[in-house]
Amino acid sequence: xxxxxxxxxxxxxxxxxxxxxxxxxxxxxxxxxxxxxxxxxxxxxxxxxxxxxxxxxxxxxxxxxxxxxxxxxxxxxxxxxxxxxxxxxxxxxxxxxxxxxxxxxxxxxxxxxxxxxxxxxxxxxxxxxxxxxxxxxxxxxxxxxxxxxxxxxxxxxxxxxxxxxxxxxxxxxxxxxxxxxxxxxxxxxxxxxxxxxxxxxxxxxxxxxxxxxxxxxxxxxxxxxxxxxxxxxxxxxxxxxxxxxxxxxxxxxxxxxxxxxxxxxxxxxxxxxxxxxxxxxxxxxxxxxxxxxxxxxxxxxxx
Amino acid sequence: xxxxxxxxxxxxxxxxxxxxxxxxxxxxxxxxxxxxxxxxxxxxxxxxxxxxxxxxxxxxxxxxxxxxxxxxxxxxxxxxxxxxxxxxxxxxxxxxxxxxxxxxxxxxxxxxxxxxxxxxxxxxxxxxxxxxxxxxxxxxxxxxxxxxxxxxxxxxxxxxxxxxxxxxxxxxxxxxxxxxxxxxxxxxxxxxxxxxxxxxxxxxxxxxxxxxxxxxxxxxxxxxxxxxxxxxxxxxxxxxxxxxxxxxxxxxxxxxxxxxxxxxxxxxxxxxxxxxxxxxxxxxxxxxxxxxxxxxxxxxxxxxxxxxxxxxxxxxxxxxxxxxxxxxxxxxxxxxxxxxxxxxxxxxxxxxxxxxxxxxxxxxxxxxxxxxxxxxxxxxxxxxxxxxxxxxxxxxxxxxxxxxxxxxxx
Numbered sequence: 001x002x003x004x005x006x007x008x009x010x011x012x013x014x015x016x017x018x019x020x021x022x023x024x025x026x027x028x029x030x031x032x033x034x035x036x037x038x039x040x041x042x043x044x045x046x047x048x049x050x051x052x053x054x055x056x057x058x059x060x061x062x063x064x065x066x067x068x069x070x071x072x073x074x075x076x077x078x079x080x081x082x083x084x085x086x087x088x089x090x091x092x093x094x095x096x097x098x099x100x101x102x103x104x105x106x107x108x109x110x111x112x113x114x115x116x117x118x119x120x121x122x123x124x125x126x127x128x129x130x131x132x133x134x135x136x137x138x139x140x141x142x143x144x145x146x147x148x149x150x151x152x153x154x155x156x157x158x159x160x161x162x163x164x165x166x167x168x169x170x171x172x173x174x175x176x177x178x179x180x181x182x183x184x185x186x187x188x189x190x191x192x193x194x195x196x197x198x199x200x201x202x203x204x205x206x207x208x209x210x211x212x213x214x215x216x217x218x219x220x221x222x223x224x225x226x227x228x229x230x231x232x233x234x235x236x237x238x239x240x241x242x243x244x245x246x247x248x249x250x251x252x253x254x255x256x257x258x259x260x261x262x263x264x265x266x267x268x269x270x271x272x273x274x275x276x277x278x279x280x281x282x283x284x285x286x287x288x289x290x291x292x293x294x295x296x297x298x299x300x301x302x303x
Numbered sequence: 304x305x306x307x308x309x310x311x312x313x314x315x316x317x318x319x320x321x322x323x324x325x326x327x328x329x330x331x332x333x334x335x336x337x338x339x340x341x342x343x344x345x346x347x348x349x350x351x352x353x354x355x356x357x358x359x360x361x362x363x364x365x366x367x368x369x370x371x372x373x374x375x376x377x378x379x380x381x382x383x384x385x386x387x388x389x390x391x392x393x394x395x396x397x398x399x400x401x402x403x404x405x406x407x408x409x410x411x412x413x414x415x416x417x418x419x420x421x422x423x424x425x426x427x428x429x430x431x432x433x434x435x436x437x438x439x440x441x442x443x444x445x446x447x448x449x450x451x452x453x454x455x456x457x458x459x460x461x462x463x464x465x466x467x468x469x470x471x472x473x474x475x476x477x478x479x480x481x482x483x484x485x486x487x488x489x490x491x492x493x494x495x496x497x498x499x500x501x502x503x504x505x506x507x508x509x510x511x512x513x514x515x516x517x518x519x520x521x522x523x524x525x526x527x528x529x530x531x532x533x534x535x536x537x538x539x540x541x542x543x544x545x546x547x548x549x550x551x552x553x554x555x556x557x558x559x560x561x562x563x564x565x566x567x568x569x570x571x572x573x574x575x576x577x578x579x580x581x582x583x584x585x586x587x588x589x590x591x592x593x594x595x596x597x598x599x600x601x602x603x604x605x606x607x608x609x610x611x612x613x614x615x616x617x618x619x620x621x622x623x624x625x626x627x628x629x630x631x632x633x634x635x636x637x638x639x640x641x642x643x644x645x646x647x648x649x650x651x652x653x654x655x656x657x658x659x660x661x662x663x664x665x666x667x668x669x670x671x672x673x674x675x676x677x678x679x680x681x682x683x684x685x686x687x688x689x690x691x692x693x694x695x696x697x698x699x700x701x702x703x704x705x706x707x708x709x710x711x712x713x
Contacts, residue, residue, distance in 0.1 A: 050522045050693070067526065075523040081516030086317065097309045098524035139520075 001026050001181050002047065002065075002150065007056035009042050009205075016042045018205040020056070024183065024198075026149075029176050031196035032185040033286075035294045039205040040185050041078065044152055047183070048075055071100045074148035078155045078185070080139050082127045089123045092142055099146035106145055113141040117167060133164055140168060144175065151175060152183040157191060169195065189287035199286070201293050208293040217283045223256035224288065225266060228278035235273060241265055246288060251278075253288060306525050310533020311540065318504070318541035331549035335493070336556055356400045356427050359384040359393070364405025367442070371403075374438050379431065394420055400427055403435065410442065487657040488626055490576075494584055494650055495623050501542045502591035503612070505535055509599025509692070510608045518692055527689035532681075535592045542588060543581065550577045579656055586673040587649035591615065593677070593684040597704055600691040607698035614701065618646035622654065633659040643669055645676035683708050 002024040009017040017039040024030045032040050045051045047058060049067055058065045060072075083091055089110065096106035114120045117137045122130060130138065136159060144151060153172070157165045172195060176182060186192050192199055193213060200210040209216050227233070228251045236254055237245040241262035244255040256262040263281055270276060284292075318324055357380045360368045368383050375381040384390045384402070393399035401419035406412060415435075419428060444454040509531075512518045521530050554577075594615045602608035622629060622641065629638050633655045642651040642665070652669045655661045690707045691699060699707075 045519075045693075048523045050519070070524055073523070075520070077516070077519040077523075079516040079519065081520075083317075083517055084511070084515060094309065094313050095520070095524070098306055098521075100305070142520075 031199035034202035314537025364409030506595030603698035622650035
């Protein structure tokens with residue numbers, strides 16, 4: 001449905017996007033992942049035809065993307081905002097009209113969405129009256145109200161409480177089931193792992209890895225052990241066969257070197273010092289892959 | 304085109320829904336009428352306010368004092384005093400407006416001293432001077448054996464029936480210059496204020512779009528040019544609607560207010576003059592709104608927007624600062640130059656049309672220069688707007704805007 005082919009974009013001397021290529025199919029949730037400055041927003045803006053690529057092609061249904069294609073895309077940017085001092089329904093009608101949906105039609109279509117997000121009673125209120133979470137939900141509704149074929153969501157869950165995040169997550173799954181193509185940009189790897197079929201990790205404007213989650217994990221699979229424990233696991237990173245340790249309270253993810261029987265050596269070492277409730281050899285989490293690929297410095301920021 | 308129409312409709316609706324727009328639309332006709340009627344009203348009533356003036360005369364003045372007391376008109380009470388100090392105190396109390404000191408040779412004196420409070424009514428002082436001067440002239444004439452009525456006839460200053468020349472024919476009866484000048488200045492002020500108000504509104508709206516982060520959502524639906532034109536056209540139409548309401552209601556009220564107050568309506572309130580007012584408002588608005596939209600796109604916040612717009616406020620203010628020169632010298636080379644220089648042309652040409660109609664050729668040249676400039680500014684500001692609107696971080700300067708203007712590609 002959308003093909004990005006060898007796309008490049010420079011801002012002055014800075015290469016924001018370097019020879020980027022990936023494809024999206026109908027009914028797919030595609031995770032565009034990467035740290036700040038990786039080129040995600042630039043890529044999305046090029047897909048939205050807000051800025052033009054310096055070279056390469058962006059194809060929509062096999063042909064070069066056109067201005068009119070904007071009407072078939074719904075876009076919720078990361079930096080969100082609504083016009084102030086406008087009634088909610090008037091704003092939704094205006095934004096849908098800009099996407100080609102007649103005012104009467106959008107008036108009719110908005111009610112089920114407003115009800116679903118518990119915002120029906122706010123329909124006639126001014127946008128200034130809304131809380132941050134409410135504004136975010138209104139912006140999500142404005143993104144999908146005109147029934148677009150492609151939906152681009154940039155960090156849609158940031159700032160939402162768990163209940164609202166679940167509501168939105170459920171809505172995204174329904175949209176996928178209806179055959180909508182969704183581009184989902186996030187820093188939160190747990191969300192990406194739960195929602196996306198395919199992902200592409202960008203760093204410094206270039207693709208570091210892409211494919212289905214399973215493919216990416218296989219590609220970057222190394223000996224990784226997840227341990228649930230009681231005590232302090234800090235000593236693990238000093239062990240000679242451990243390459244990396246990601247620690248949370250009560251659990252950790254340990255990456256092992258290629259040393260023979262490293263997992264057995266680790267089991268022996270930790271059972272001497274910790275009370276272990278789980279010791280599981282598994283593929284690395286997306287979070288781990290992201291941290292590895294995006295670089296330690298950037299990874300630290302987004303962990 | 305559909306999206307542009309949606310943008311225009313939305314911006315018009317949002318502008319017209321503002322409280323400030325509604326208040327100004329209602330107050331506008333009242334302000335216009337006040338501006339048009341007040342000068343005439345003041346001219347008609349101002350001297351009547353001296354009817355209660357009280358002046359003391361100190362000194363005999365060779366018999367002049369008694370004559371002044373008996374010959375003083377109704378609106379001026381003159382009485383004699385021998386105590387200068389208490390008369391002085393009465394001036395401070397406000398029971399007396401002034402003390403006239405008459406020396407013995409008052410009849411032949413070239414200068415008489417009139418003591419009055421600082422900042423006292425200039426009109427009152429002038430009236431006392433004229434009245435006493437008139438009585439003195441009469442007395443001197445009588446002394447010289449000349450008949451008083453003959454003196455009045457000899458010294459009478461004729462009043463003027465002013466006829467305003469029109470280069471294209473159709474000379475018409477005009478107003479007294481003093482009444483006329485106030486109305487002219489008032490109209491220029493109106494043109495200046497509305498141009499500034501609406502153009503700044505455009506710029507501020509762009510800044511708000513940037514700071515509230517709505518711009519990216521907008522650009523995911525429309526081109527930057529559509530966003531900018533939709534905004535300018537929507538708010539511009541709101542401006543035209545406001546002007547039309549002002550003028551229609553004003554004309555209607557004037558038909559009632561003028562006759563009710565028995566005031567001759569200013570000749571400036573003619574259909575063609577009001578037509579020029581709208582024309583020059585539109586020319587000024589479209590020129591300045593493009594420039595202010597660029598300031599909004601370059602700015603990062605309200606504060607930087609305030610700094611960026613200063614260079615464009617200055618040319619808008621120049622005709623206001625020079626208003627008395629322009630009015631007094633409508634055909635001076637400086638005035639003619641300013642009436643053709645795009646940034647000052649709308650205001651200055653309107654002044655020329657009001658004060659001394661320059662002929663259709665000059666008006667057409669001015670409008671043509673404005674249209675060419677507006678087109679050039681629209682193209683240039685459209686490009687800068689497109690490239691600057693999504694920039695974040697440090698606020699750009701006007702020279703950065705110029706760099707963007709000459710930048711190749713996107």
